[in-house]
Amino acid sequence: MPEQRRYATLLAKGEDRRQRILLVAQRLLVRNGWRNTTLGQIGREAGVSPAGLLHHFESKEQLLHAVLEARDRYDDARRDSSGDVIEQINGAAARFQQVPDLIGMFIVLLIENLDPEAPLRGRILHRYQAAIEQISEGIRRGQRAGRYRTDVDPALKAVEIVAFLYGMETSWLLDPSIPLTEVFKEYTQSLALQLTLPADGH
Amino acid sequence: MPEQRRYATLLAKGEDRRQRILLVAQRLLVRNGWRNTTLGQIGREAGVSPAGLLHHFESKEQLLHAVLEARDRYDDARRDSSGDVIEQINGAAARFQQVPDLIGMFIVLLIENLDPEAPLRGRILHRYQAAIEQISEGIRRGQRAGRYRTDVDPALKAVEIVAFLYGMETSWLLDPSIPLTEVFKEYTQSLALQLTLPADGH
């Protein structure tokens, strides 16, 4: 039996549990925030004791990083800087329905790490700026292609769009009954109107 | 000497300290979240021991409620349902500069109270819905007055606008260097464009 296969069953079981823990941790993180989520809660829902949990992750902090890395892998997998801005926004909207458990993680961590000394602050700020940059670039591309008016400042508009997206996440976390699709549609229409019409000086 | 004036000097000192505690608590609440703010921190910055703090407020939770009530009084004082939506949004923008310490309190508490069982969840949801209602009504008023197109659904647009406002708070909390004024101006222009132009069926 090859070295790699020794304990294959056990290791598979462990990996399974590990994934389950990550999923539960992710969900509770969004619902309760990270600081207010205890290893006991995660463990209970994942079927292990707090100590058992630390068999898979060496500390609570490291578990958080594992959750973040899983999330980053997901994001990286579907980053597409090809489509135009409207499509990017619609993509974000679709994700609300497709993977509701992932929505809000970023916002929750952002709020929990506002302090300059907060451990995740750098990482989060970086991600925010990357989002701005991605949207800006989408707008610039549209302008170069002649699809968008050139008198709209891409950087400003990007800040606005990202604010709208964050705000929708926040609103939806609070009240999932809001008419997501319609609001997104409304906003993208409004955007299109402003981005594609010629200026009229009133 | 009238009954109310007994111990006037002492009571004034107490009231002074009380106000100072409220201010510090409010600031730390936004920076660190409520759960991550300790009575020790608040006390240190307000010049009392944790125990001394509880002489003025009977518990940490009650202190939070006092902060909320102070905030509500402020909000109620400047509620104006008279101006149109654009003006309301500009008013919100102005508050970022005027009273930066008040910005973000709502968002932070919102995120910390997402859970259905969370103590402030009801209060926060109610306030969100009130904000939506206020904006909706502003749009409807504009429509009745013939200033706005009637083919924009006020409820939908209100959700969008509130999302933008929350998102701007969040973004600004994370990165205060964003060009606030310009983004607000950009957004209100975009809004005006959509709300006041006749429909073109493309």
Add this chain to the structure above:
DNA sequence: ACCAACTTAATGTAGGTTCAGTAGGTTGGT
């Protein structure tokens, strides 16, 4: 026999709260 995957029972610590006491200003009577 060995190793992963646990469990239960400590351990340590942070933080809210309680308690007993101190300082010093206030009041009302003398």
Add this chain to the structure above:
DNA sequence: ACCAACCTACTGAACCTACATTAAGTTGGT
């Protein structure tokens, strides 16, 4: 003017609970 009773505004130490983490032991597959 002075004093006793009373009050507010605290402080420091002790208390208690909730957690994260550690230690030591158990189980069951390979």
